[in-house]
Amino acid sequence: MVSTSSAQRAASLAVLVAALGYFVDIYDLILFGMVRTPSLIDLGVSKADTRDVGADLLTYQMAGMLIGGIFWGVLGDKRGRLSVLFGSITLYSLANIANGAVPMVENERLVFS
Numbered sequence: 001m002v003s004t005s006s007a008q009r010a011a012s013l014a015v016l017v018a019a020l021g022y023f024v025d026i027y028d029l030i031l032f033g034m035v036r037t038p039s040l041i042d043l044g045v046s047k048a049d050t051r052d053v054g055a056d057l058l059t060y061q062m063a064g065m066l067i068g069g070i071f072w073g074v075l076g077d078k079r080g081r082l083s084v085l086f087g088s089i090t091l092y093s094l095a096n097i098a099n100g101a102v103p104m105v106e107n108e109r110l111v112f113s
Helices: 004-042 050-079 081-100
Strands: none
Touching: 004 050, 050 081
C-alpha cells in the first residue's frame, strides 16, 4: 500500500512535470509571436506579406500541435507514457538543434510566393 505522503509527492511531481510541459508549449507560441515579423523580414519576405505569411505559419504550427498531440497521445496509450514522453522530448530537442543550425546557412534567401 502506498503511503499518503508518497502519493502526495508523486501527484505533486506529476503536476510539476505537466506544468513545465505546458510552459514549453506556451513559450514557443509566445516567442513565435514576438519574433515572427522581424524573422520573416530577415528571410526576405516583404513587409506587406509578413501578415499573410505569418498567419500561414501560425496555422501550420497549430495543425502540427494538433496532429502531434493526437499522435503522441495514441502512441502513449499503446507503448506507455514514460517512454513516449522521453521520445517526444528527444524529438523536440533534435528539432530545436536543427532549428538552431538554420542561421549557419549564409547568403541564402528564402522566397515566398
